[in-house]
Amino acid sequence: MTTNKNSFAYKVWDFFCSLKLSIFLLIGLALTSIIGTVVMQGPSREYLATLSETKIRIYSALGFFDMYHSWWFILLLYLLTLNLICCSIKRLPRVWKTVFEPVLVLDERFEKSLSTVKELKISGSKAQLKDKMAEFLKSEFANPVITEKDGEYHLFAEKARLSRLGVYVVHFSIIIVFIGALVGSFFGYKGYVNIPEGGSIGEVQTRSGKIVNLGYSVRCEKFSVSFYDTGAPKEFKSILTVLENGKPVPGYVNVPTIVNEPLTYKGITFYQSSYGQSDEGVVYHISVRDRKGGAPLKLTARQGERLTLPGGAFLSIMEATADVRPFMKDFDGPGAQVEFTPAGGKPQPFVILSEKYEAFNAQHGGDLIITMDGLDQKFYTGLQVAKDPGVWVVWFGCFLMVVGIIMAFFMSHKRIWARVSDGAVTLAGSASKNPTGFELAFDELVQKLK
Known part of the structure; x- marks a missing residue:
């Protein structure tokens, strides 16, 4: 640029060409990506329930729940893209000239700028030595x-x-990746759906609240979950079927979908994200017996239903689980949170477990001992639904990045000059990388020429 170095325009240009700015932006993107990994993006209700109201307000204000679409994260991408473009424009002309307009003549002035030079005395005329050197360089270099x-x-x-252009290929590939990410951000979408076992969906609500019609339906045939001994989920799996006009699509029937093995159909991908107990069709089984003895009374109930118990008491099951291990460390088997109302008394909330924990169950219930026998429960599968039309642009950018890295770090621009006069040859050379290795190769050429 010919702009005055003290001008505002030059200072702005120099700022965007700065390597310090590149490092700052890369560190900023790395740190914010860590935040996006730690904080669940598009969080579920279960995740939000683990956070305080203050944290939810702060995270929402800063855009942490949708960080990769937040204005400040996209601004960082724009700044890095502009920085890469400016750096490339500033440095490319000199490199371009070196690559496409090489110095062809080894005069004395240029010879002094090279560190690897050898002068050889070889008998023969200029024409003979020229032909000899041309044949030698062609065969050996x-x-x-x-x-x-x-x-x-x-x-x-x-x-x-x-x-020498490898670094610019890398710069260009990064810009391509950013463009692909922006294409996916503006023209794609992400949403979450919960499908109960046996149920299906044909629409998805995106993070922005927009309803998107898929053009087909996805049905959850079955959902299963296995646990570690600690009670933590080991694997949860959905069996999904894609339906077109109400009919299963061949090849997309009973497709197992687990974490890291999504289902993709017509450019839309369904990722296994979460699961939970469905309130649809659940039936709870409990037993009630008098503390003084007698046969237990078997009862069934639905969530929130008020049961009449012997002696005029009432019982409502608020929520239940098939395995209490994730919530009660030293217990296992089915359990339920219930609300027990003795005759003429006030409601009493407490937990009931299976019959193997009779002593635990006997702590509540007045004249009655209430146990949890089990439940007929359906699960729902939580799926993240994503359409990203920019994904192939991103993959192309990644391919270019690999090519650029190979060019920049594993290839070296090697050059050899030879000046031929009567009875003498001056040989010189240079390499853009690994000068020590090039000097060894240069010495081998000289030895072969002698």
């Missing part, structure tokens, strides 16, 4: 370009010249 100047012949040969 690369096909040379021959130039005649001031009565001398100059030969120039090079290898992997495009490797």
Whole structure:
């Protein structure tokens, strides 16, 4: 640029060409990505229930629940893209000239700028030595370009010249990845759906609240979950079927869907995200018996239903689980949170367990001992639904990045010059990387030439 270095425009240009800005933006993106990993994106109700109201307000205000679509994260991407473009524009012309307008003549001034130079005395005329050097470089290094100047012949040969552009390929690939991410952000969507076993959905509500019609339906045939001995979920799996016009689509019937193995159909991907107990069709089984003895009374109930017990008491089951281990460390089996109302008394909330914990159950219930026998429960599967039309752009950017990294770090631009005069040859060379290794290879060429 020819702009005055003290001008505001030049200072702005220099700021966006700064390596310090690149490092700052990369660190900023890394730190914010950590936040996006720690804080659940598009959180479920279960996750929100674990946070305080203050945290929810702060996270919502800062956009942590949808961080990768927040204005400040996208601003960081724009700034890094602009920084890469400016850095490339500033440095590319010099590199471009080195690659596509190489120095063909090894004059004395240029020779002094090179650290690897050898002068050899070889018998023969200029024409003979020129042909000999051309054949030698072609067989041992690369096909040379021959130039005649001031009565001398100059030969120039090079290898992997495009490797100097590797860093710019990487810069371009990063920009391509950002463009793909923005395409997915603006033209794609993400949403969450809960499908009870046996149920199906044909619409998805995105994070912004927009309802998207899929154009087909997805049915949850069955859901299963297995646990570790600690009670923590080991694996949860949905069996899904895709329906077009109410009929199963061949190849998409009873497809197992687990974490990291999603179902994709017509560009829309369904990821296994969460699960829970469905309130639809659940039936609870309990037993009630008198403390003084007698046969237990078997009862069934639905959630929130008020049961009449012997002696005029009432019982309502508020919530239940098939295994209490995740909630009560030293217990297992079915359990329920109930509300017991003795005749003429006030409601008493407490927990009931299976009959193996009779002593625990005997702590409540007045004249009655109430046990939890089990439940006929259906689960719902929680699926993240995503459409990302920019994903192939991102993959193309990743491919370019690999190519650029190989060019930038594993390839070296090697150049050899030879100046031929009567009875003498001056050989010089340079490499963009690994100068020590190049000097060894250069010395081998000189030895072969002697």
